[in-house]
Amino acid sequence: MALLEKNKKADTQNGFGTASSFQNQPENANWGNFGNDYGNTNGNPFGNNYGNGADNFGGSPFGGTGSFGGNDGFGTVNYNMTGGRPSLQQKTETHFSKSFLIVSIIASVIFFLLGEVIYRTLITDVNSVFFMGVYFAVFGLILSSAFFIVSRVIGLDITSKKILVSGICILMLLVLGIFFEFIYELNFGSTMVQTDKYIFAIDNSGSMQDNDPNQERVAAIKKLLANREDNAQFAVYSFGDVIQCIRELNPISNGIDDFATSPSGGTPIVGVLSKIMEDMESGTLPYDEGCQVILLTDGYATDTSFLNFELNKTLKKFNKKKISISTVGLGYVDEKLLNNISGKTGGISVTTDNVDELEKAMASAVRVTDSSRNLLSSRARTDHNWLYALMRIIFLIILGAGFLGIKLAATDDTTNVKMICISSMIGIVAGALVMEIGLNLILSEFFARLLMSVLFGLMITTIEKTVMTMSQGGLGDIGIRHF
Template identity: 30%
Template sequence: MFQRRVNLLMVLFSIIGGVAGFFAGEALLIWGEGRMPHFFLMGLYFGQLALWVAFFCLLAEYISPDINGKGWRLRNGRDGWKLLVPASLVLMLVAGIALQFVYGLYFGKVKPPQDILLAVDTSGSMTETDPDQVRLQAIRNLIQSLESDKRVAIITFSDRAEVLQDLTPVADQSMKDEVLGLLDNMPEPDGGTDIAAALTVSMELISAVSNDGRNSTVILISDGFSEVDLDQALKPYQEARVGVHAIGMGAENQQGNNLLKWIANRTGGTFYEVDKVQSLSGVVTQIYRSTQTWHLVGERTGALADSLYYAIVRVGCIVIIGALMGLGAGSMFDNRYLVRSYLVGGAIGGLLAGLILELGLQGRGPDWPAYFYRGTADVLLAIILSLSTLLVAYKQSSSMDGADSFSFRNRGYGGRSQNGREAQGTHRDFN
């Protein structure tokens, strides 16, 4: 008989598993960004999330076997624990690697920015905000890390904007050294802040090479505020699909930070608020890397920020991840009907989680931090997975009906041995 049941303890434990997976995932993202390829990072992210959720769901059913019946705990409970890691961590590690590889592919004319323009504030307030010129060291570190196919330009701005270095190839170390040497000629901090002028001059450099067929991006660093006609200043960026990534130095400069956030949002870029100048170099590097590739639980920037194709691919990948998490969870209970229930429930949870990630991370929802949307998606997926047997009817496995069994293993108990004799002590119905 098919039935719909829910294990309330499993629902509670799934929330715990989702929260644990979220915090572990955030720690992994903080540590792993820039240290490992995105495909492996996403494999680990979803692998550990699946492990936490599966562990707590299995623990809940082992404590209170409302879905499978008490007989399952005695017959197959130990085998469920044996399958825990292969059916969650290993399965999702492989799936995460494969799906991130697909999501990170460039198609058609889409390609990462090859021209990097750095617009650096040199106004008088920088003597207090950045007395040790940390922003120059951040630029040096970035230039040293650029690949050979990149070009870089440096624009300085205070009361007006000037080009310190036009777009220049950095194909080898000697070329990089020439650009780095120009940083010693950076103007001393003085005057006010004209962000509109910085945007105008940066776009003039981009327009001058628009026939080269290269994509561009701008990294804007400032601690000030100025009056900017955003419609006029940003229209060329929107038409050329050039993202402006803005860094606000100093939490006390809220008016200026709000302006920079608007500039980033309206051009498909990202905004970072840096309270401590010592962290500036890491932020600049993170922005650059985010323009070169993207991952399933992060924001797409620049020309691809509003891409319908990549939006569909991301949601589709998360649906597959949810379905595979359900497949793994159902297989631990050794019941093909449960596998179907968890497979469907996981796909539904994956669909909702994918929509939350896509809409939230791409700025189509409230202006909340990215980790909020990741946490919501992780926990929601875990909850819906635990409710699968309520959403999709299933049939309990019976020890007297081998047709209901779904197994990856060939046991030496719980059925007939090769010589036809029944194995001892396990072929019973405890329900």
């Protein structure tokens, strides 16, 4: 009996407590080495249910839940025990593709810069109909190459079928570009009517004292008019320090020697054109439909703005009245500005470096107005102006659909096709409106083509990405909080 009591007492005070692992309590039930030494509130270093798992009559290796904690001198360590085995789970994440957006903008700008060089170099030297098809096909080729590179980098599938679809879209841009340009250049009515009324705007800035000290510009005008009919009428405006009419509109028979200039001041090109239009609107300067303005300058305008809003508004008025403005540049001039002025009103632009050739240049400018047009330039007003406006918008939208096909060919089912289609169509319609409405209101041809290129090439989408995650199990989460 004494021996039995002794064993029972020892059983109560052993290191594993009263209940052994066969009793589902390997920890110290009341007190002992594991209970008191590790400072767990309940004396259970591994929680309340350590030992119910595998090798302990069923369950997981650690079973149940529990925790223990301690201070290691650097911080608090918390262990969270959760039941079950770890498992891999598949998760789909959707994120916005910055790569496609950035690359689409860069590719569009690169094409625009290249296209401007080609456009300015070849548009007057090669067949404009064929040129337009090549222009849009090259744009499609650059976009397609850029999008396939991005697709390869981010791991999208690129198949021979996709490359074939992209090639078909590029070919479509070539063929439709040629066809649409051919239709757009057809004349469905009369263009501006040429009359025998000429308005000369002569640069009278201080620089003319050096570039034309002998006033060859005045002599060129007089020689030019000497070959015209006596009933032809002309007026002369000068612009420098002062913008003024130095000869009112009268027949040549009244004399051509009654005007001269005295150079001084800046080069207010916008100002003199605005003055001429004001005089026309007030009745001070009579005009006929088809009346021609010839602007002569030797430098850069001193009164332009970033978007040339005032200039474009004035040019729109000239175009509406079917009055062309031809420009003659002497020496180092702003050819871009002069081309914009003449292009938006149906005139022509002529430049010369030699003052002795000024008469020839002036004679080239005083001619039947230029009625040529293309899908990428300003358009002189015609009898059916609304028809050409509608054609340009529709033709550009259809061409823009070719760029949409190129975008879709470079993607797969992980991209948001709906987002690509909606954003692209918005950009395409906006680009077409920029080329028609924006160009006729405030934008120069340069900025209009830049905006069209970016809007047509814009690629906006999200991409789905599948990731693998591990569910909690085994020892569960381990969190360490440092002080």
